[in-house]
Amino acid sequence: MSHLFFFLFLGLNLVFPNSTVSSTHEALGKAVCPLNINHFRKLIIQSSQPLQLLSEAAECQYVLQGIRLLRSQYLRVSGNFTLPPDVAEVCWDLFGNLFDEFMPRLRIESTCGFKRSLLSQVCNNIVNRSQFERLISPNELNQIRGSCYKSLGNTSPCHLCVDPLLSINKAYFNVPDGGNVTDCEGYPFIYAAAFANRFGPTDLGTAKCLFLLNFSRTSARSEPHKAVILGVLVGCLHGFVGAVLVVWCVWMWHSRRTKRKRTNLTQLGTTSLPGMEMVDGNTALRRFTLDEIKRATRNFSRDNIIGMGGYGNVYKGILEDGSEVAFKRFKNCSAAGEEAFVHEVEVIASVKHVNLLALRGYCTVTGPFEAHQRIIVCDLMRNGSLYDHLFGSGMKKLSWPIRQKITLGMARGLAYLHHGVQPAIIHRDIKASNILVDETFEPKLADFGLAKFTAEGLTHLSTRVAGTLGYVAPEYALYGQLSERSDVYSFGVVLLEILSGKKAIIPNDHSYETLLLTDWAWSLVREGRLLDVIEEAMPELGAKDEIEKYVLVAILCSHPVAYARPTMDQLIKILENDCPVPSIPDRPFPLLAHFDDKEMSMSITGLRDTPKSAEQHTLVHKSDHPVQNDGDKGVISES
Template sequence: MCRPHLLPLLLSALLLLLRPIPLASQPAASSPPPPQCALNFTALLPFLAPPLPSDDASRCAVATQSVAFLLSLHLAATSSFVLPPNASSCLSPLRAALPYPLPASGCGLSGLDAVLASPGCGNVSTVADFDALVPPASRRDIDASCDRDLSAVPDCTACSTALSKAAAAYLLAGSPNATNNNVTGCVQYPSIYAGAEASPRGPADPATAYCLFILKANPPQSHSSGVAPWIYGVAFGSLAAVLLLAAAAGCCFVVRRRRARAAAAALAADSRSKRSQAMESISASTTLVKFTYDDIKAATDGFARKSIIGHGGFGNVYKGVLRDGAEVAVKRFKNCSAAGDAAFAHEVEVVASVRHVNLVALRGYCIATTQREGHQRMIICDLMHNGSLYDHLFGAGECQLAWPVRQRIAIGMARGLAYLHRGAQPAIIHRDIKPSNILLDDEFEAKVADFGLAKFAPEGMTHVSTRVAGTLGYVAPEYALYGQLTEKSDVYSFGIVLLELLSGKKAFISLSEGQSFVLTDWAWSLVRRGRTVEVIQEGMVDPGPTKMMEKYVIVGALSTHPQLHARPTMEQALKILEADSVPSPLIIPERPIPVVADLAEIERSASSSGSGQLFSPSGFRSFIHANVDAAVVSPNET
């Protein structure tokens, strides 16, 4: 035991010997790239903090968003979207700044220097060019929505919605006021502009960077971050002074060990609090129920195999019975980590706020970490006893649906999607419309499921994605090939499901000898030859009037047109489906030769004229081969 009168002397000597001695030199901060590049890579370094993305898609997303962030800084300093023509290469400094190598694909950045040095997106080069292209009303909307602290989810959502509207209306190809057809980088221009011109703190503000560019700043070091080096210094000094100050060193070691444990416990508690903070905020703004893990485990009989009623790339869907006797469907996401809780909270909050008779409503959610299964995230919905549309069309117990039932399902799908596109705020693009995501209640009323939940990835806030979400056979061509995502991407998927509903055939079937059956090409060929009614499934129970059924086929053919501008909006498609009368023939642009066409088809297409029969010869006129810029409306609407 230390004597009281010797303890001050011992402690003084100990402090001299026990100064923190670093065992290894600290890694030097990433050095800024050569100054020749006009972009300020030094400002990017704080936003490249761990945890680092592990998959190629996420790495590409961070790389492309980093370029947009740097351009926003450049725009704030120079009022120019493009770099000087004599600027040195910026691709090499970008590779050096990123804390991981770019994937082999290069993330589409191989031509970065040429893109940065040349005007793009309607020849928008300066702030003045952007102001001339985007009307004052739209710019005022951007300023009103983005001129604030964007750390809160509602504020960030409002800003993102204003930027998406501006991009869709004035910058993206296919929009009514687009000035060119080159969409490279156009979708990022509103975010670049907002960070430089609208944000009061500039693009380097952590909240602004996270909202506009999905870049998370490295948090400032806490007091506990210096505990580990200090302990190493104490241990080294204790060994050097062990012969003279063994008792005092032992006392100090015990004290510091206790403090370290307390700091570690506090840090862990703080981490758990931050991890669940986003999820706790949901209950404050919605009527969702936060279920416990034990509640859901009991409802699904311990996640028993017999309780599984569906599965997919996300995980399994279980049938459950809650304590009050309510039957629910539990969607359990696999391979979760706490790092994704913030994105999950945002998506659940948006989805929970959307209510419509033709949308599956969320009843609640669950988030928990267990020792055996790890991090868990689940959503709980009402159980649809008639299963999904896939079950009735292609499942083991498939059955013939009568025409009135198919008609009700088609209109229900259209109403649900039209509400997502125009009724919800912000608008939601589903991205994965397919028969298994169309659920049917006891009255065979269609309920669109899984809307919004495909947007967990960082690119969910933009209309151009580096990772395409969807299912083979249902993804729109422009989305699959170029990552261009619009509401009409959902229209294409809706058209595929509608044709499946009417014909009873799958969207894509691989045949023998390398041949393939593509539903859209087959349906279009019949429509083209005036044999529209042959698309309808043979032997349908209680068929409807021929002209009415043909009208539904035409809507499916229009919605699946390969060219984005030729498709109707969901509101236009719904208006046609709900009409009691059959409208006069629609003006439809010619359809390109199908991808799977053989030589005979190509020759027939080349020799054919621009007109053909949209409907059977029983009373409908031929359609007009319209110019590709024609609107998809009936003649009496023009």
């Protein structure tokens, strides 16, 4: 009889492996995952979306939204947002096994950067439903319940539901962890799917609207045999047509290549590259010829150079119509990098604002006897840069009203880049020499050569670090993590320069130590000596309260912790209205307060930048992935 029970148990284990394992876990006293992962597997199977054809970023987003859907279903049943740590570990392993089945090349932790604690970590001290509802105002809760109650399968009701969730997300859950640690940004959607929508998170319309998961069934499954036959016939037909097209394309490519070679050998003027044609179709940019630019700059005379940097030189020139312009000529160019140049031209041309430098046109040329050329043409700011007026020899000190005007203009221009265009644009190189001023001291943000788009739905980008030492935010310099708040840090440093008349890096004439302006200013503010930050003998000095407000704003913006900094739209409200400056958290450490010779040699690369007399330093650091722990810091190398 005992043998009979043994074989019966073995047979059940083979036929129902999942249930047997689960029962075995219970028998052994181990945690059992309460998430309905099997139902989620069924939704994936019935879906017509081919998961293995998704890009890596799309796969990671799919995983994150899947976690949110399962957490929403768990919240609906248990009333809790998070799982106990031991249970979360079991669920995480099961969830990973699920996606190993459907996305075998994806590694949730190493590829996407998600932490194992994602299911158990608490956001804003919210563990359960009642704590969430106490945090949100009654009006906002009623708005969620009213707009998300109906079926969300169509576009219109979906938008009505999502809009208030985005507002709540921005107001209460804007935590810069990128969804990797606590997934604060998902809380409003998890709650709405669990309690506001009457159909629940696993409803196809709810899942598509709130979690961007399309589980719609394909109609072809109802008649599988017909679908297979039709697929074979269509495949054969496409194969034949495809073969004919391939032969034709190869013949056309060979003919055009031969013709292009002949043309290049006889062409001594400019050659327009095909990548720029899309710019002509969408913008009013003018395509300059190289001969026009040579005439305007006297064949790129050194006397016409008004700026020098790592990207190349800036020349002033006069066009045939008599207008004065600036020509930004890039060095070490090749036709292979044309896509990046087109990106820069599109960024500059598509953004129009009174505090952003306007682009007039461009030139891209190549010829058999000279290197590839890339040039952009901008308005010439005859009054120079903010750097000239703050640190130029023989320049008159700027008055307090002018410094105020420059500060507000900078803030408006940067706020427009971050919040006025879609997708948002991160400048990445805000510094005094990139703030140009016109005759009325209206500032213009210049040099979008380092501009970077942020992907919708992400709070930071891990990317190649390029910027100027003293202005670069710590999280960007150390880890390559870039967000709008990285620009806010640079803005804070420039504002400190405006207020103090000191450079971002303060040299010590009596030793080899170097002090950052941010650390110097913080040491004074911490002692209550806010007015000591202000440059001595500043003309037309304003009211004490107003000046102290600007000092506190500069300190807050240049805080080493990214989340402590305000956004640019919040900053505009503080500067232009009577809004108080938020409390400033203590700085956890002096940020690179002193450099010895060894540290300087590994972190600084000397570079002459606009204006020619301004010695700047450029950081160059490559980081292709977010840092997973504090010990995994990128090395900033000399170049």
